Amino acid sequence: MPELPEVEVAARNLRQWMVGEVVAGVEAPDEKVLAAGTGAEWEAALCGRRCLGVARRAKYLLMDFEGGHTVVAHLRMTGKFVLVPAGESEPAYVRFRFLLTDGRRVLFRDMRRFGRAWLLPTAAVAAMPELAKLGPDAYLEPLGPRELAERARRSRRPVKTWLMDQTVIGGLGNICASEILFRARIAPERPADSLADEEIERLAAAIPDYLEWAIRAQSGPEIIYIAERRDANPFAIYGHGGEPCPRCGAALARKVIAGRSTFSCPVCQAPS
DNA sequence: TAGTATGTTGGCGC
DNA sequence: AGCGCCAACATACT
Known part of the structure; x- marks a missing residue:
């Protein structure tokens, strides 16, 4: 259900769940949502790395990791990030997940499969065309x-x-x-x-x-x-x-x- | 069954 | 170039 407010809430939640945590594993049951990088590449780039920060730009989410990689995600129509406590079962429509070292999992769910997530070198994020063409953020950079x-x-x-x-x-x-x-x-x-x-x-x-x-x-x-x-x-x-x-x-x-x-x-x- | 759905992209025509 | 319009993407609900 994502417009700016929902994406902002998702960013705050992800920040709380992920920042400072080490990724113990990455799994992608549906690689269609991975718009850049294969599941194996995601795993290789992120496994054992700490999440350094989470940001939002317009309707995009950006997660920075140690090792110089950033995950950019767009929820489109039905995407959602969800936290699953250790030992709890998962809902349907999980497209990829981050496993944390304490057994918690952060899921990307998306019923309609319009959502997309890119794995990019952090240095390449600024040049990502989808981000580069955005106008000023309606909330963070309000126009007078x-x-x-x-x-x-x-x-x-x-x-x-x-x-x-x-x-x-x-x-x-x-x-x-x-x-x-x-x-x-x-x-x-x-x-x-x-x-x-x-x-x-x-x-x-x-x-x-x-x-x-x-x-x-x-x-x-x-x-x-x-x-x-x-x-x-x-x-x-x-x-x-x-x-x-x-x-x-x-x-x-x-x-x-x-x-x-x-x-x-x-x-x-x-x-x- | 038809219409609707909080997003984006790309094609066509003007 | 810029804009309107439409289809596509994939799935569920009413």
Whole structure:
């Protein structure tokens, strides 16, 4: 379920589980997710090495290891990192796993198998094309109104589609975009270059405000024995089409923009 | 059965 | 070049 907030939570969890730990083994039951390096190469590069740090850039996770190797991972639609305590059994859809010296295992699960993980020399990470083309991270490097306006001015696309462009801002996905535009009271179909200064200011503030809220709301360790329950939808408007707007009570709309479900309040976010 | 799914890439056409 | 649109990727749920 990965957009920036979920990936940030995954990074914090991985940091807690992995940093300072020595990898006792690497196994890849499904090598399809290994986009760079074979299972044998992963094992050779990482076995016996300590994890030095975990970082996040947009929706990518980066794990640095002794010996000069980095694992870059993208969860795509259904990827997830999970910690399994020693002796506990594993869930389905495990694509690779790190074995730790105390018997705990860190799993990469991914039902739909869209997720990818690359083993790279740490020195080669900066040149990885997927990372090199990312815009500034929406949470770690928030754009101020001036820079945001300058970028928006260059695009006539719907502001919602523009916000999801990873080369403009890194990390915002389909849910984030709807929720942020609701906070900023901007209609998602508005061309990016049509926003007034005060709308840009609201947008610049809504991005970190929403991300702070979402990271907090989704924090919590993914540990296998905590059953995944179907929680109530935590979002203000995403997935709430037809329900009353939490701000004004009007019926929330669902429409498709650039092929993606988009939610908005036709009153609070009236196109002007 | 058809429609839907929090992401990304690549092809086609304008 | 930039953009919209669509299919593909693979699987599950309603």
